Amino acid sequence: MDLRHEHICLDSGVDSVGGQVANKDFTGETLQMTAKLLSENPEYYTIWNHRRRILLHAFDEAGGLDKDTSKSPNESLPSPAALDHDDNPAAAGDTPHKNKPAPPPSNTEAQKESSLLIQEDLAFLLPLLKAFPKCYWIWNHRSWLLSQATQRLSASMSRTLWSNELKLVSKLLSIDGRNFHGWGYRRTIIAALESPPRHLNTNPASSDGGDGALTMLESEFAYTTQMINTNLSNFSAWHSRSRLIPSLLEQRSASRGERVAFLEAELGMITNGLWTDPFDQSLWFYYAWLLNNVLPSEGGSENVSGNSDSNNNSSSSSSSSEQKRRIVPDLSVQEATDMLSCEIGNLKDLLDDTRDCKYIYVALLTYTPHLISLRGRRVGESRGGLMAEGDELTAGREERNEDVDDKEAMRAWLDELMKLDPLRRGRWIDIRKGLDS
């Protein structure tokens, strides 16, 4: 078929679908036409909308929910209420409203039919998704189908579908570990699988979240380990790992000792990686996240993460939730100083080994000022009456000498960076100004 003829066919296809939907002519033929059009052009979002209109009609014909609840925006994420119907038969006759759709009727024929429709559409979608893994509209339609499953099918039916999605997304991510659509979809799946009803949660990957809530934190954490072991340079996996850890430690009810050990183990792992390949950006990214757990945040109490006097915009409640997200929430100034000292020592060793790696210099420049500040606070604490005055002065002088040496070292590192990384001169110059002021 020549190209000109082809586009005329496309246009007429689009027109006919539009016309049929407008006339509420929701036949299988119309559905087929949308499939054909979408296979040619999966970005034709209006046709996706038409396809969903046809499917909604088909769900209704099968004996589904009250129409009003089924396409409002809040339904794109599964709500626990929808999965609770086995526990809540009395709600079957309630009037649905936006946040709480009526539970699916116990009419299993309707559910079987709806399930078939959904599965057929998922099957239709699969080759498109593989061919166009970065197309927002395709991912969106898939999410929509799964949310319909959550609303309309029994808990166990929808759970099976969600579990299949997890396998699918793992496969897609093994092909392209940086596909952020895939990672986002994975988060949606996990949220769905973690929602009630718990007694139907036969997912072996779940672990007890403490108050009976079953979560997939352990298995997801293990997944990131697997991804990293497959390819150390998997940025998205490191990112996901960093997001999981705070909740993971909370779920494990990790003791302070366990938390410190965890932090040290992660630092050890990343340091090994850096010695293997200091030019790998994703390793430096995770390293920075780990060290962020050691650095002080605003405020000046005896804890590194003190927050009560902070002048920043966030309320004290948000600062304390930030505190809870740290691997070791109550790291003392002494502990932080020791850890940071140790890391900076490692970085200097690394530098001796690889003099032309700009990331090492950047890390040293980033963390040395924090070490200077931490040492200052440690001395300040000592002034709380625990030291004799002569010792205090000596400590203060030693510390100032150390600071001077460090600042000299920073200037030398900046000089190196100017040569190694001239693209970012503007930034190195600004840092230099800060040092000299």
Place this chain on the structure above:
Amino acid sequence: MSLAAGPGRGHVAQGQLPEELKLVVDKHVAYIQSLDTRRDELEYHLTEHLRIGGIYWGLTALHLLGQPDALPRDGLVEYVLSCLHESGGFGAAPGHDAHILYTGYSVQILTMIDGFDALEEKMQGGKEKIAKFIANLQQPDGRFAGDEWGETDTRFLFSALYTLSLLGYMPHQRPDEPPIVDVPAATAHIKACHNFDGGFGVAPGAESHSGQVFTCVGALTVAGELDSYLGEEGKDRLGAWLSERQLGSGGLNGRPEKLVDVCYSWWVGASLAMIDRLHWLDKEKLTAFILQCQDPEEGGIADRPEDMVDVFHTVFGVAGLSLVGYPGVGEVDPA
């Protein structure tokens, strides 16, 4: 307006030295003008779902290139209004469903061509209707859906805020009226998308991405909360992440270990401009990269040298040049 790629390709003309690279303004203008005449091509039809976007990109490029009238105004007014729905939303083309993104582009176009009177003629109280269409897409947790089907993304949040701002319906523009959108909830959502590396993702938990950085920083700017939220430390951290997007070729990528693409000249450049750290990029090398992406004979700019040109990369390449002060290119507001 065709969003088809080509026919040109980014390259340096035979024998041309790097210092001799210049922006071929007239060729780009002609390229943009030619786009609507390519209706025979299959790709013209395959890109219909983006048509209004294409017009917005083409028109913006023409404004920056100093030729705002190169596309006839009347045709534009008529076309844009033909995409308007009763709900107050605009679709990508006539007959396409309303969506927040295309509503945003349409309002931008109407602003550029001074078309709000024509809007009022077609739909009484049009501005307010559009504002309400957008307001109704806000979710309880502050984020915005794109349309009735529920997909949410920080791009849509930015679309919402800048469009309302252009229409004059942001709460701070109408302090005596009840607010039609919940700005604090919206900015709270943005903040939830803020990652420790300084960047922003498409949703809470998502990794930082330059496109999302632009939309989130832009949204905070429109809401007037950028400085108070980020502070100098936040700006340093974000600036560091953004400046690392520049690679040896001078071009910018979207996130670590990805390829350069000329459109990031805008997403990254504008973000840096909004946080006062544009000087953390090597502007000369970026300029040279952008110029190497243009087709000096047929006009248009591509995502990287050797690839085919298209109108999307044309506008963002030119906008990138505007940010770095390339002579002859109009000034652009980063937000």
